[in-house]
Amino acid sequence: MATTEQPARHVGARVPRKEDPAMVTGQARYTDDLTVPGMLWVAFVRSPFAHATIKGIDTSAAKAADGVVDVFTGADLADDFAAPIVCAWPIVDDIKIPEHWPLTKDKARYAGDKVAMVVADTRAGAKDAAELVEVDYDPLPAVTDIELALADGAPILHDDLGTNLSMTWRHSEHSPVPARGKPEDVFPAADVVIKEKYRIQRAVPNAIEPRSIIVEPSPAQGEFTMWSATQIPHIVRTVLTLMTGVPEAKLRVIAPAVGGGFGSKLQVYGEEALLLVGSRKLGRALKWTEERQEAFVATTHGRDVVQEVELAADRDGTLRGVKVRIVCSMGAYMQLLTPGIPLLGAWLYGGAYESDAYDLEINGVFTNTTPTDAYRGAGRPEATYCIERAMDALARELDMDPAELRRKNFVPADAFPNHTIVSGLIVDSGDYHASLDRLLEALDYEGLRAEQKARRERGDNRLLGIGLSTYLEMCGLAPSRVAGAIKLVCGLWEAAQVRVMPTGTVQVMVGVTATGQGHATTFSQLVADQLGVEIDDVEIIAGDTKQMALGMDTYGSRSLAVGGIALHLAGEKVVAKARAIAANALECAEDDLEYDTGTFTVKGTDKTMHVKEAAFAAWTAHALPDGMEPGLEATHVYDPPNFSWPAGAHGCVVSVDTETGEVDIERYVAVDDCGVVVNPAVVEGQVQGGVAQGIAEALYEEAVYDEEGNLSNGSMTSYLVPTAAEIPPIETHHTVTPSPTNPLGVKGIGEAGTIASPPAVINAVIDALSGLGVTDVQRPATPQNVWRAIEEARQ
Amino acid sequence: MRRTTLTVNGVRHELDVEPRELLVLALRDHLGLTGTNIGCDTSSCGACTIHMDGQSVKSCTVLAVQADGAEITTIEGLASNGEMHPMQSAFNEHHALQCGYCTPGMIMAAVGLLQENPNPTENEIRSDLEGNLCRCTGYHNIVKAVRAVAAG
Numbered sequence: 016m017a018t019t020e021q022p023a024r025h026v027g028a029r030v031p032r033k034e035d036p037a038m039v040t041g042q043a044r045y046t047d048d049l050t051v052p053g054m055l056w057v058a059f060v061r062s063p064f065a066h067a068t069i070k071g072i073d074t075s076a077a078k079a080a081d082g083v084v085d086v087f088t089g090a091d092l093a094d095d096f097a098a099p100i101v102c103a104w105p106i107v108d109d110i111k112i113p114e115h116w117p118l119t120k121d122k123a124r125y126a127g128d129k130v131a132m133v134v135a136d137t138r139a140g141a142k143d144a145a146e147l148v149e150v151d152y153d154p155l156p157a158v159t160d161i162e163l164a165l166a167d168g169a170p171i172l173h174d175d176l177g178t179n180l181s182m183t184w185r186h187s188e189h190s191p192v193p194a195r196g197k198p199e200d201v202f203p204a205a206d207v208v209i210k211e212k213y214r215i216q217r218a219v220p221n222a223i224e225p226r227s228i229i230v231e232p233s234p235a236q237g238e239f240t241m242w243s244a245t246q247i248p249h250i251v252r253t254v255l256t257l258m259t260g261v262p263e264a265k266l267r268v269i270a271p272a273v274g275g276g277f278g279s280k281l282q283v284y285g286e287e288a289l290l291l292v293g294s295r296k297l298g299r300a301l302k303w304t305e306e307r308q309e310a311f312v313a314t315t316h317g318r319d320v321v322q323e324v325e326l327a328a329d330r331d332g333t334l335r336g337v338k339v340r341i342v343c344s345m346g347a348y349m350q351l352l353t354p355g356i357p358l359l360g361a362w363l364y365g366g367a368y369e370s371d372a373y374d375l376e377i378n379g380v381f382t383n384t385t386p387t388d389a390y391r392g393a394g395r396p397e398a399t400y401c402i403e404r405a406m407d408a409l410a411r412e413l414d415m416d417p418a419e420l421r422r423k424n425f426v427p428a429d430a431f432p433n434h435t436i437v438s439g440l441i442v443d444s445g446d447y448h449a450s451l452d453r454l455l456e457a458l459d460y461e462g463l464r465a466e467q468k469a470r471r472e473r474g475d476n477r478l479l480g481i482g483l484s485t486y487l488e489m490c491g492l493a494p495s496r497v498a499g500a501i502k503l504v505c506g507l508w509e510a511a512q513v514r515v516m517p518t519g520t521v522q523v524m525v526g527v528t529a530t531g532q533g534h535a536t537t538f539s540q541l542v543a544d545q546l547g548v549e550i551d552d553v554e555i556i557a558g559d560t561k562q563m564a565l566g567m568d569t570y571g572s573r574s575l576a577v578g579g580i581a582l583h584l585a586g587e588k589v590v591a592k593a594r595a596i597a598a599n600a601l602e603c604a605e606d607d608l609e610y611d612t613g614t615f616t617v618k619g620t621d622k623t624m625h626v627k628e629a630a631f632a633a634w635t636a637h638a639l640p641d642g643m644e645p646g647l648e649a650t651h652v653y654d655p656p657n658f659s660w661p662a663g664a665h666g667c668v669v670s671v672d673t674e675t676g677e678v679d680i681e682r683y684v685a686v687d688d689c690g691v692v693v694n695p696a697v698v699e700g701q702v703q704g705g706v707a708q709g710i711a712e713a714l715y716e717e718a719v720y721d722e723e724g725n726l727s728n729g730s731m732t733s734y735l736v737p738t739a740a741e742i743p744p745i746e747t748h749h750t751v752t753p754s755p756t757n758p759l760g761v762k763g764i765g766e767a768g769t770i771a772s773p774p775a776v777i778n779a780v781i782d783a784l785s786g787l788g789v790t791d792v793q794r795p796a797t798p799q800n801v802w803r804a805i806e807e808a809r810q
Numbered sequence: 811m812r813r814t815t816l817t818v819n820g821v822r823h824e825l826d827v828e829p830r831e832l833l834v835l836a837l838r839d840h841l842g843l844t845g846t847n848i849g850c851d852t853s854s855c856g857a858c859t860i861h862m863d864g865q866s867v868k869s870c871t872v873l874a875v876q877a878d879g880a881e882i883t884t885i886e887g888l889a890s891n892g893e894m895h896p897m898q899s900a901f902n903e904h905h906a907l908q909c910g911y912c913t914p915g916m917i918m919a920a921v922g923l924l925q926e927n928p929n930p931t932e933n934e935i936r937s938d939l940e941g942n943l944c945r946c947t948g949y950h951n952i953v954k955a956v957r958a959v960a961a962g
């Protein structure tokens with residue numbers, strides 16, 4: 016067979032990651048790996064009390080200790096800050112946001128609240144001296160439970176606010192888009208109404224790399240370079256400018272290799288501000304690296320929500336309405352996005368289903384706990400858990416198969432593109448029946464139901480359960496106008512810059528920073544195909560505000576769907592300029608050129624010019640078209656017209672031992688639709704990792720506070736991050752419904768696994784035990800919680 | 811300060827270390843071998859796994875002075891003659907890492923595992939790697955990579 020030479024196609028291929036060689040050989044540089052000449056070490060003094068008045072702080076012994084350079088309290092730094100820690104998402108006008116200083120001055124409001132900062136010449140010296148700081152605490156009663164915090168007589172965290180209730184947001188009142196209908200018009204006449212209550216326990220993100228920060232000043236220039244283990248160097252720069260007055264142009268923030276974030280590094284932390292201010296005060300470089308037990312209290316937590324949901328339906332299973340009230344713990348203070356986290360799920364409590372009416376109320380409450388903020392999925396796992404649990408409850412009430420009930424209510428594929436769902440937002444595309452069908456086939460659903468029945472009939476004490484979760488999520492939050500309408504104080508565009516060098520390699524600057532997602536590989540695949548170069552000829556530069564000044568950073572599964580599109584459109588501009596250069600060089604009209612993977616060909620001839628040649632011509636600038644600027648590069652800032660809306664169907668098969676309460680996952684199957692897939696290996700990796708985190712939430716992890724308000728399992732020996740022995744193999748499948756809103760047809764995939772999996776697992780556990788009358792089990796479904804659910808059902 | 815001799819990746823070093831200094835900090839801070847990471851303070855995560863006298867060991871559980879005279883291999887010493895160790899290549903090929911932070915420790919543990927048990931079952935791999943946490947990958951591809959190396 017004759018072969019014609021085809022340019023290599025990279026998009027869609029399982030390209031091994033370019034990031035890996037440095038990482039597997041120990042050459043990747045994380046913040047704690049870096050050293051700056053003359054740097055000093057920082058340690059923080061943190062309150063051991065969840066709630067206490069600070070009557071005095073004596074730093075004299077610490078200051079006198081060997082190697083200690085200085086010790087600062089909140090009062091010492093009062094004039095060094097222009098503003099307190101910033102909360103950028105005041106979701107309602109009358110929200111109560113307490114003052115939140117990097118070092119608390121009057122009261123400690125959670126165990127871990129920072130009280131003083133010690134600077135010494137060694138890591139150990141700073142730590143030892145922190146023990147010498149004497150703080151006179153007057154302990155107060157603490158409250159860590161969401162519902163107790165709202166009870167009469169509860170200890171009030173912020174005396175000036177007079178209440179622990181920070182805010183109430185109602186869809187019917189605050190959503191910029193109206194719901195299809197009101198619950199009050201639907202519920203009274205409904206055939207069936209079910210009411211459920213769920214508690215989503217608090218989780219600790221536990222990226223394996225603890226946080227670490229270095230600030231190096233250049234006193235003569237008034238400049239500062241910060242290295243930080245962060246997902247958001249650009250936002251850190253802007254917010255620190257607001258907090259400290261260091262001009263943005265004089266503050267360079269670098270996120271080197273970052274060892275996972277999952278939302279916990281989507282933050283501007285007090286520690287970052289303190290190291291900046293401290294280095295300005297002392298004129299010295301400072302470094303701080305968090306220890307793990309410190310991280311348990313000092314790095315933001317996720318979830319901690321109580322949900323009350325009602326569904327209205329016809330007897331035949333047609334869903335009529337969804338009504339939800341949730342109460343969320345903010346923790347002791349507002350961090351960057353704290354109040355906005357539940358809002359990210361506020362339009363998703365109706366799931367992938369049609370119905371007539373929708374309302375949701377969100378309440379935010381202060382408790383004496385570590386502040387909550389984004390944790391993988393942020394708001395959407397909570398919404399998905401609620402609707403997917405409730406759909407199973409409705410199926411039980413109606414005695415319907417849960418797959419059948421879902422199928423009956425899905426938004427049909429022919430409603431797309433751009434279908435307005437019950438909560439009022441416009442969903443780009445989807446085929447939910449296709450994902451579910453694919454899942455049921457992969458699971459052999461009928462076979463499993465038969466096996467389940469057989470085990471029940473023979474009185475097996477290992478009961479089989481099948482749990483489904485057919486999720487719909489929104490990611491790549493956009494456009495900026497919508498961000499404004501829901502009171503987020505920033506835009507949600509993304510930027511990219513493509514520069515073809517004279518020798519034909521390509522330098523790409525992107526505003527999104529990777530924390531393990533494989534941006535360098537995925538983006539190189541896009542560029543290689545678009546410009547007809549090799550993957551290794553593309554250099555991706557990110558995570559440094561000096562090299563790429565524009566960027567909105569990484570969160571909400573936006574890297575490809577927003578950042579990748581910015582990159583694609585910058586590449587289009589480069590191709591357009593190269594076309595003009597080629598037309599000029601080849602003496603034809605631009606329209607006479609065909610373009611394919613880097614090569615322009617004059618139609619009907621063999622005259623060609625490659626983008627690389629155009630780049631050389633653009634550099635010599637000897638014979639450019641009149642008026643053209645030399646150089647072949649372009650920048651694009653992209654503000655997407657809509658979110659992207661991934662969806663899918665996850666299935667979990669468990670065996671539950673009715674005597675011990677032990678849950679074994681026999682199979683976990685994920686079918687995800689994230690539109691066009693650029694690198695299947697990367698996408699599957701995102702799903703597997705996300706599912707593992709969701710399984711962890713469903714079965715293992717919970718941040719537990721004791722009566723006094725201490726985190727009682729604040730270490731890796733007591734807070735059980737699951738190992739390879741607990742996490743099962745995860746089978747991944749895809750369906751592909753391209754997004755019509757962007758030129759690549761892509762959607763996000765970073766959070767889908769964590770969004771979909773907890774209800775799949777818990778639904779499976781309840782499904783296994785439903786014959787015993789079990790309708791609820793407390794998360795995490797530990798043997799103890801499962802056993803308790805069985806006992807309660809027996810009574 | 812105590813004079814301590816460590817042979818690391820084939821090179822002999824004489825160090826003066828504090829008696830309380832952990833081996834992992836001696837490697838990182840004194841020898842600049844920052845490939846070995848620190849993920850916890852309770853010997854739970856395995857990010858610091860190295861080989862000491864042929865055994866995989868969590869280097870945060872050993873004092874530098876206890877390692878006096880030992881032969882140590884860190885992730886930086888695993889490749890030979892510029893060729894990656896098969897486990898390193900397999901991690902790349904099977905996408906067994908994302909952020910890469912657990913990876914040096916995970917690779918050292920996996921190499922140690924196969925030295926002890928050249929033909930492990932999937933379950934043996936999973937239970938043998940119990941001392942190494944990964945928050946990114948869900949372990950699926952790590953297990954795949956280890957199996958691929960075992961299969962040759």
Ligand code: FES
Binds near residue numbers: 854857
């Ligand atoms: S750092 Fe050694 S086990 Fe975690």
Ligand code: FES
Binds near residue numbers: 906908911913947
């Ligand atoms: S790859 Fe990130 S912790 Fe394992």
